Amino acid sequence: MKHFLLLLLFLTAAHARIVEYDLEVAEQSWTPGGKVKAVRALTLNGGIPGPTLRFREGDTARIRVHNRLKGEETSIHWHGLILPNAQDGVPHVTTPPIKPGTTHTFEFPLVHSGTYWYHSHTGLQEQVGIYGSIVIEPKNGEPVRADRDHVVVLSDWTTESPEEVMRTLMRGSDWYALKKGSMQSLIGAAKAGALKEFWERERSRMPAMDVSDVAYDAFLANGKQSITLPGKPGDKVRLRVINAAASTYFYLHSATGPLKIVAADGPAVEPLSVNRLLMGMAETYDVIVTIPPGGQWEVRATAQDGSGHASILLGSGELHSPAEIPRPDNYRMDSHLMAAMDDMDDDDMPGMKMDGDTGMKMDHPKMKMAKAGEPERPLSPYSKLRSRESTAFKASLPRRSMELRLTGDMERYIWSFNGKTMAEDGVIKIKKGEVLRLELINDTMMHHPIHLHGHFFRVLEGQGSRTPLKHTVDVPPMGKRTIEFEANEYGDWLFHCHLLYHMHAGMARVFSYEEQGPDHVPHMGEHAHDPLYFMLDGSLQSHMSEGMLTVMNSRNDFFGSWDVGWGEEDDTEYEIDLGWKRYFNPNFSTVLGWRFTNMEDAENRAFAGVEYRLPYLIGSSLQIDSEGDARIGLSKALQITDRLGVFAGVEYDTNTEWEWTLGADYILTKQFSLITQYHSEHGFGGGFSFRF
Template sequence: MTLMTRRRSLLRAGAFGLAGLGLPEFPAWAQSGSPGLRPDSPILAGEDIRLRIAHDLFKVGGRSGHAITINGVLPAPLIRLREGQNARLHVENALDEDTSIHWHGLILPFHMDGVPGISFPGIKPGTTFTYEFPVEQAGTYWYHSHSGLQEQMGHYGPLVIDPEGAEPAPYDREHVIVLSDWTFRHPHQLIARLKSKGGYFNRQKQTASDGGMSAAERAMWGKMRMDPSDIADVTGSTYVYLVNGHGPAENWTGLFKPGERVRLRIINASAMTIFNLRIPGLPMTVVMADGQPVRPVETDEFQISVAETYDVIVTPTADRAYTLVAESIDRSGMARATLTPRLGMTAPVPVLRKRPTLSMRDMGMDMGSDDSCTPEHAKMGHCTPGAPAAAMDHSMRDRSLVPPAVKVGVGVDMIAPMPADRTGDRPLGLENEPHRVLTYHDLAPLVPFPDERPPARSIDIHLTGNMERFMWSFDGRKMNEGAKPIRFELNERVRVNLINNSMMNHPIHIHGHFFELVTGKDHGHPVKHTVNVMPGGKASFDLTADAPGDWAFHCHLLYHMHAGMMNVVKVRPMKEGDAK
């Protein structure tokens, strides 16, 4: 039996963990009545695939709520394609509203990308739309709605593409791990609450009795009208965090045999939640990021931002269970699963770690490790050399900080004075962990990016917002409210500098393209379609605009995109005199 044949056999027997092993009993989650992914869930493959989007009920933790599902399950079914095939996906809309499917990370003709108003008109109620495109890549991806807030309600699912040739990271068994967040509230209720009060869902606000912050520091944050505990817009106070549609108490379980190389295809399909993921006692070797092979790198924990995917290999040798822990970035809750050689075995579930807080570095005000006045800040008149650094005016009151490209208005309440490249920083809350923590700088492509040309030009895009009023934008301009499309000439090589002028993380995604994330490392730049830009930081990527058409470009935090942090990238052959 070849590796590919064996892998298919294992996959069809139990890609989600349990079938085909001759075991009659199932864990609690398999008997819960939840329409999540199950051992007997069909895998959709072949030339013609049919999907039906409909209203449904979703049950988790003993409660039921309204959902939007595909083929009756949440997450949607696993779609399995092969590099080099032609895909035809027939999507029936059984809803009473328009819908769509975007094939996240796939290279395809722009009119098959699935973004209403940009690349196609959407799928009307009671109609069927057929997506058809050649499959030109391999790896781990996913698919989801790009209509309204349907993604939050369950309209998302995993997509795996097998390589046409040899597998660059061989394995004996695999599990697809779809992380997501679920709320019994309607998404528009969440938006209304966030609009009424930016920190509405933050139940972990800083108090006077909290340790680790002096009275002077608390006064400084108060003066700036900022909350150092404001890390996630929507938190565990309303969210249940899911693995393959199952909550922590239901304990989704994946099986292995000791000594096997187990591939975990991890997808963050959340609407708003960034996760820190680890498997205590079991090192992980990262072999793929955003569907693109990377040089294997071993780590103990990594952050997976919204819309990113990471493939890791684990090799459990002991006859014991392991807990997969995905903590929300603000540590208000976790998703939890178990890897085990036999059903019924569990491992200890770690308690949530201490809630992190933002620092001056997260406001683009890095004053050095000793909080002294740096020459750069002194030159800007923000402090006196030799004296402790005072709080700077980060707000729009200091108009000298506003870049010319940024539109000043009520939608921009903060400009980071000195944003720094943070792609090599450990994520928030993981700075002092004693174990290994992955950063973007650890990632190197297995195969170099095909375009080795240096960028012909550079553009800056500022990530802007008003946190208290929950307004989000690029360069101070919301989508459809004065934002001009970003224009690239067909096949031009351009460097894009993302500058985060807010205190929130923003996972920025471009459709129809991959880019090289500029890390300054000589081992090569990782190839990705989504990059998380840390608070008060910046990240740069080099893009080859080789896909003609109109493409969405946005923050993948669903409510940030909905609130305006989105634009259109137009890729065209340019004639003489055309303005970019």
């Protein structure tokens, strides 16, 4: 018997295929074509995206990753695959980073089928090209057959470096909103018939809304803005669609008619037809379309913010395009929330109340309308997805629930769970064998695609035992998702928002198995860093100059500010502050510093104070200095058109008394604006302002 078992084991091993690939990470100048200029990119085997890695369920993957970069580490994470912890590819957390000039060999069994992908988990490399697709064919063939099978990798592309994108987001710049046509203004609100909503938003201290963070230069399918795939009339075409974008949700829609979903995040599901499919970053869907006769038919991936699209063309002849998806109405907050109402019960609406954070009432008439019919801009179809077989966990397994609130601040660009970044609170302990249920409650006005490494989870939307398995779930604005997974692995596994810049800003955790011992501390690597950013903002005018140089991280500003006038005075007057500001939330900060001045009846002094944001986004400040004087100030800025804004400020100091200013600026470029300003101490003048 012993010899028979050994022979059986040998024969099984002999029939297991080892499928090998080599991936070379290199730097080169690259463009997706069209009018998009060539910039530095990171390629895989010379291209973007990298090659499709094809396997059969039961194979063993052996993949050698060669780092040809100069002075830069890299990594590859195998997104959605169940594999040994050391093969997951997250630098330091599970796998050593791949040093320049070295090769790392990954080897792991492929225990399930489906459409997946791979990407870098080092810094912001994913944005500049390190991503590709994985297809694992089922042992017994696809349950829903098609005549043709194509992989479509969606992505977003910017000609800025991702580091500059991150710095722009950290400074709270409105440039990206202006660039993609979603800047909010007083005139824009009037034209949209939304002046009431505009002032209600300002009164509730909410900044202008948008559905995405970055203005992109192109949206891509397989590295191009438009691709043509082979097919003839009558063909059923399986499109394995992967959203590999850094920060773009896509609506997938087709001129051929409804999309038939047959797989979601890898596992097959019962076929489901939808007219429009919202795909969060890192999600994958297999959809089947049938090519009609008489022309070329477009399947379009439209960016959720309406700023562009990528095209997948099937067939040949006269072009047939799908109907345009309406752009979001950013002036009316309820338009961002209506879709969320469509697939949630009243008990699942945690943030829908009128307060300073949301400004929305549950009995708003448009909230009721949203539940009456299908929105034009639907959410992900989780409530309609059904697994092809039971995914229920054994009833005997212990169960535990945990609430995770998705928290963040677009102005400061801090993103977190339960109000803390990964650097502040990075580890969640779990026990092997338990079922962990997570209540993901989104306290922000943005979508978040949440991904768990190394596990599938059930998305609980009322399907009972046929609940679908996924590795990434979209949590809509002010909405909630409930997921659960069995802790059946070992080691440390990353859990994070897959919007790249949100993860980089702190929206991540590590699930750490307790079986590693009470003294085990996960190595979180760069994901727990809180990097510093340098900012320079100011103006140079005919009568004065003012500005600030800041070194900042998520919650601290170390700054030097100046106010220098040479207009109405015989001598140049100046006031220079050096200090530290501690940021607590969008409405409250504290400040401590030292003031240098040559103003009349004033002298150098230390000061401490608070800054508080009032309704209508009016800034207020109160300072007490070491000479016993107090200073109180109010300030307000208002955008009149997309490019024209006005600002005003008034200040009373018990030593130097009243000072006030009134001005306007006109945005020229990301770095420069024209400015004109009257200052009570320095007079009237103009010049330009700058932002670096």
